[in-house]
Amino acid sequence: MGKLHIPEPEEALPGVELEDNQGLLQWISSVDHKQIGIMYLWMALFFMLLGGLGALLMRVQLAVPRNDLLSPEIYNQVFTMHGTTMIFLVATPAILGFSVYLSPLMIGANDMAFPRLNAFSFWIALCGGFLLYFSFLAGGAPDAGWFNYAPLNQRPYSPSPGIDYYCIGLLLAGSGTVATAVNLIVTVLKLRVPSMSLRELPVFVWMVLINSFLILAAFPSLNAALAMLLLDRQLQAHFFDIAGGGSSLLWQHLFWLFGHPEVYILILPAFGILSEVFQVFSRKPIFGYAFIVGSGMAIALLAFGVWIHHMFATGLGITVNGFFSASSLLIGIPTGVKIFSWLGTMWGGSLRFTTAMLFATAFLVEFTIGGLSGVSFAIVPIDWQLTDTYYVVAHLHYVFVGGSLFGLLAGLFYWFPKMSGKIIPEKQGKWFFWLFVIGFNMTFLIQHALGVLGMPRRVYTYPDLPNYTWMNMLSTAGAFIMGFSVLYLGFIIYKSIKSGKKAPDDPWNAYTLEWLTTSPPQLQNFKEVPPVKSFRPLRDLKQDNPNWQLQDDPWKID
Amino acid sequence: MKELFLYDAFAGIPLCGTEGAADSIWGNWLLMPGVLLLIAGLSGLYLLLSGGKLQKGAGLYFGGLVLLLLVQSSPLHFLAMHYLFSAHMVGHIIILLGCAPLLVLGLPEQVGPDTQNILAAVSKVLSQRPWLGWLCGIGVMWFWHVTAVFDAAFPAALATGVNLLPLLLTFSLLLAGALFAWPILGPLPAYRINPLLGVLYLFTACVGCSLLGLLITFAPLGIYHHYLSADAYGFDGLIRKGWGITAAVDQQMAGLIMWVPCCFVYLSGSLYLLHNWLTAKDGQPLWKESGLNLEGDRI
Numbered sequence: 057m058g059k060l061h062i063p064e065p066e067e068a069l070p071g072v073e074l075e076d077n078q079g080l081l082q083w084i085s086s087v088d089h090k091q092i093g094i095m096y097l098w099m100a101l102f103f104m105l106l107g108g109l110g111a112l113l114m115r116v117q118l119a120v121p122r123n124d125l126l127s128p129e130i131y132n133q134v135f136t137m138h139g140t141t142m143i144f145l146v147a148t149p150a151i152l153g154f155s156v157y158l159s160p161l162m163i164g165a166n167d168m169a170f171p172r173l174n175a176f177s178f179w180i181a182l183c184g185g186f187l188l189y190f191s192f193l194a195g196g197a198p199d200a201g202w203f204n205y206a207p208l209n210q211r212p213y214s215p216s217p218g219i220d221y222y223c224i225g226l227l228l229a230g231s232g233t234v235a236t237a238v239n240l241i242v243t244v245l246k247l248r249v250p251s252m253s254l255r256e257l258p259v260f261v262w263m264v265l266i267n268s269f270l271i272l273a274a275f276p277s278l279n280a281a282l283a284m285l286l287l288d289r290q291l292q293a294h295f296f297d298i299a300g301g302g303s304s305l306l307w308q309h310l311f312w313l314f315g316h317p318e319v320y321i322l323i324l325p326a327f328g329i330l331s332e333v334f335q336v337f338s339r340k341p342i343f344g345y346a347f348i349v350g351s352g353m354a355i356a357l358l359a360f361g362v363w364i365h366h367m368f369a370t371g372l373g374i375t376v377n378g379f380f381s382a383s384s385l386l387i388g389i390p391t392g393v394k395i396f397s398w399l400g401t402m403w404g405g406s407l408r409f410t411t412a413m414l415f416a417t418a419f420l421v422e423f424t425i426g427g428l429s430g431v432s433f434a435i436v437p438i439d440w441q442l443t444d445t446y447y448v449v450a451h452l453h454y455v456f457v458g459g460s461l462f463g464l465l466a467g468l469f470y471w472f473p474k475m476s477g478k479i480i481p482e483k484q485g486k487w488f489f490w491l492f493v494i495g496f497n498m499t500f501l502i503q504h505a506l507g508v509l510g511m512p513r514r515v516y517t518y519p520d521l522p523n524y525t526w527m528n529m530l531s532t533a534g535a536f537i538m539g540f541s542v543l544y545l546g547f548i549i550y551k552s553i554k555s556g557k558k559a560p561d562d563p564w565n566a567y568t569l570e571w572l573t574t575s576p577p578q579l580q581n582f583k584e585v586p587p588v589k590s591f592r593p594l595r596d597l598k599q600d601n602p603n604w605q606l607q608d609d610p611w612k613i614d
Numbered sequence: 615m616k617e618l619f620l621y622d623a624f625a626g627i628p629l630c631g632t633e634g635a636a637d638s639i640w641g642n643w644l645l646m647p648g649v650l651l652l653i654a655g656l657s658g659l660y661l662l663l664s665g666g667k668l669q670k671g672a673g674l675y676f677g678g679l680v681l682l683l684l685v686q687s688s689p690l691h692f693l694a695m696h697y698l699f700s701a702h703m704v705g706h707i708i709i710l711l712g713c714a715p716l717l718v719l720g721l722p723e724q725v726g727p728d729t730q731n732i733l734a735a736v737s738k739v740l741s742q743r744p745w746l747g748w749l750c751g752i753g754v755m756w757f758w759h760v761t762a763v764f765d766a767a768f769p770a771a772l773a774t775g776v777n778l779l780p781l782l783l784t785f786s787l788l789l790a791g792a793l794f795a796w797p798i799l800g801p802l803p804a805y806r807i808n809p810l811l812g813v814l815y816l817f818t819a820c821v822g823c824s825l826l827g828l829l830i831t832f833a834p835l836g837i838y839h840h841y842l843s844a845d846a847y848g849f850d851g852l853i854r855k856g857w858g859i860t861a862a863v864d865q866q867m868a869g870l871i872m873w874v875p876c877c878f879v880y881l882s883g884s885l886y887l888l889h890n891w892l893t894a895k896d897g898q899p900l901w902k903e904s905g906l907n908l909e910g911d912r913i
Binding site: 357 | 671751810813817821824831863867870874877878881884885888889891892893895
């Protein structure tokens, strides 16, 4: 046990001396961006287990036709909580966790611009999550879907307090997210090491910056809608109450004005992670830096012009649908640019298929499947035919899991040595990868077919129609493989932290500044940062110093 | 026949088109002296600025004027004045985001010292206060689509005398579009705004026009009275039934044109700025590296 080095001037904390073994208190009271980032990731993993449990309950219910394990009312609560949890309490905290952990490190800063606001954002988001789950004890969880459509969200249709908890919980979590976005913007714009111009930002940080603006523009719409709904339910306002002169369609507009950009909010940081992973494990700079940054910005800008495609079936008319069909098709262009940039990065590279790289490569396949089914929804007649079927369920999981989560898992395996100071053995990582990929595709690929056959989503059971039973059983079996693989991930993380091999500072021979500091970094990230000349500053440093000793190669570590 | 073309500030001179040809709209071209005067004035302004010579970029400037003439003389204008709100909106957007930026881009580079000072002063004001140009570009669209103002901007709205509002509408769109484009495309590159600020400038403009488009798209039919009036020239059957553009569809299209394609123009501009910024080589003059003292008065 030794003294804890606090990177503050003596006059800021006069006379403070702490031992370095503060235990849980050191985490709870922390304003350090690394600890807060890791807590975000733990939060995501915790809620992922809860949300995953809900998913398994649904798959058990749907394993056989006419099952009565779950009542319709409970099933409604379970699928609502599954979706809400995965979007707001798993994916969002996970991207924020990576963002607040890595952004300061990658720009050569010692912390976020507003460390206390950073801590506030995390804790308020966690409280929001707990409040949401408290609804189970308070009379019933929300049951109108993660999108919470009106008039289902009105008191006559959902009298339990679940929706009220949904509003308050998401308002808290959403406020935290907006505060973090402000924090990240200021950090990236103002705390970069002076020699790092914006054109030398690592691609991940670019995506975080763009994403933060996207959050600032999109979340207020959701937060306003939640406040209006709370007024409807608690003070008899009539924003979404048709009988009182309100409009139920207004909820959908406000929700999807947030909801469609939210898809990109959850995928852009994953794009940034993948860009770093592809570079390092292909031993090449990113192919088309300007294009990959520009297409990220194009996605963010276009994200606000396409939300109506979530509402093609609401009767807005052929004219409206036609315009938004065209604009929705456009968004495939910048996404395609990114895919080709990554392929171009891999092309001719010296590829190393670590677990991180495997997830990144699998992402290219899975996300493209999700993207193509998404493009099919931009075609109005197909949308009308397939809306509210399992085709939508398959599509959104290929985007959120095959896209966002695969990217986040690539990031987890890539940065785990930096965050924990320990190595996850590659062999164990690859076991997890294959279990997860097989389970995921087994669960969701078949759901495209179920959707085309007409199986509706959000319904607690189904009749014994031809092919329905075996397809659902296959999907359920896949879900259990996925569930097992996530437990296995928890186990290998725990085991690696407890007794894993110590990680070197730069195990992957990487390019960006976070690998310049120790693994894990000290409270003070850097004492000195070399001049930045490109978006691969560490690589430049190594090239300028022929005597630079490469550390242990993880290929040999395993 | 005469009455057919008496719909602007000054009597129009029909280029072609015959009364009663209710089966084809495409012959209804006419030249309006008011618009011709405006174009002549702007041509004269160019020659005045350039010292009577056509300089590099003159093609853009005069291309903008030709575009303006086409918008104001073609059947698009006829449809816009009498039948289709959507045609009206297309005309607005071409003038605001097509003609006006072309005029700004095509301004002569070699000008006299006094003119240079004026251009520098205008550029400096608009560069240091970009919200001014933004407010002009977005405000003008919102202003002219306030329902009462909108209906008053048609010649028939006034029973007697000459209604100058249509000409004022065209001129204001042109002026506001030029002021809007100036901070990004202005003739003095050193006074153009930071490209990243430009992205924000255009993106927020997109939000501004989206909101207006959204309001028009989902507004109840009939709040814009003009297009619900009687069929003055016998094309109602062709347009409403033949083309299938009912009044409701027309209003939706008008709103959607404001919302989607208009935004697409702003977003394309954003990406152009971003691309230039990202691909500029080190040392290549950008907005701030040109060596110009932004506080200085002379270039």
